[in-house]
Amino acid sequence: MIPPIEQGAVFVIGLQKAGTSQLHAILLRVLGLVSAEHAGPEALGNKELHFFEGKHSDCALNASSPALACLASFSRQAKMARMLQNGWVTDATPDYFGSPRALRALPLTFPPREGVLPRVRIILTLREPTDRAFSAYINNRRQCLLPRLPAAVLADPVRREAAERMRSFRCEPRTFEEAVQDEMAALLSSCWPSNASSTVTPHPRKSAALDLAARFAQQWDISPVNVWENYMRWSPPWPVAPRPLPEEGQCALESCWIQPVFPNRRGCKGYLANSLVAAKLRLWSAAYGPQLLVVSFEDTTSEPAGTAERLAAFLGVPRTALEERRSSLEALSDHSCWHSCGHKQRLAAEQPANFSTVLPAVRSALDLFFSRDQRDLGAFLSQAQVPGSERVLARMPRRACGRCGSWRRSAAGG
């Protein structure tokens, strides 16, 4: 057990759409931590710093500048650096987990070494992958429902064009099924685009990959396990260090994973990619070891008090402090209308077949698609002694847990 920390930095690194806002709220309201960005009541609305994967991360990645000094050189981050001197600070940016850049920049700024200040703790919340993907889809879909542009903007052609462009950039026009099909095709063909120049030798696997993608798009009865295997073989691995691009040409998907500057590209939304966690968790766990805690969305939403207690124990927040703020948990436990639920209800009412739930055929295909990754995740969690893994494993569907059955039985006291 690592010793409690009295001051330091706590980062919720993901997963996107896995309850990071709720965790952030628990850290602030129940455990009494301070938001990196704002200390006042507005803190909850300002949860994401994006320092370690955004443009500021260049500074942290530049070996010649001390990483903490980089933080201090930006006004928002200066606050974080100052607060670190006398307390706790937290930043919940779900994009960190899927960002190789954050995986390099965060440990450079906050080295995972005990006894060296500032101390650091990392929290990752996991979620059933198909539900997570659908939640991310709805999040983008609701962008199409933004209110009408104000009259002043409509009257000004320049402002109007900029506003319309931003709206179309954010709005997800497809059904979930179409979005999944597009991403699957992109995953399988990204490194070998069909319009590759004729001077480039076609990769022997290209046609098979495209064929698989096409079949996947047309019919859902293709074995997604095969699709997954092909995906692992053909799609870019998740690189920590920059690696040479494949000979066949620019790999579009790789660039949109690393630098999500083209989020509106059809295959680039990451609904599937961001639900693949095993390889990424191995890397984060290798970087931070016992300083990384995993929790589960399903656990937190059904039992926020238990998660708050586990977070407090992990961070060393005294129990008395938790007791004092216990009443704040009630507000956080109300799941009836949270986040964008108004938009969700409107989408579901307007087009129930597409937006209220994942179609059964799509869900079963995706469940299979994710099963390999979920099995890897279960195996890793049960072997690697990642803090919090018992609870996450207990919440994972049995089909996903694979080799961790015996572990699960012993955890249950059997």
Ligand SMILES: Nc1ncnc2c1ncn2[C@@H]1O[C@H](COP(=O)(O)OS(=O)(=O)O)[C@@H](OP(=O)(O)O)[C@H]1O
């Ligand atoms: N308090 C509380 N109780 C229960 N559920 C909650 C709560 N807070 C957030 N949520 C659900 O979490 C989903 C959003 O996750 P994130 O906060 O990580 O989203 S984001 O990445 O910050 O956009 C989103 O899930 P979906 O409803 O499935 O979309 C939220 O409804």
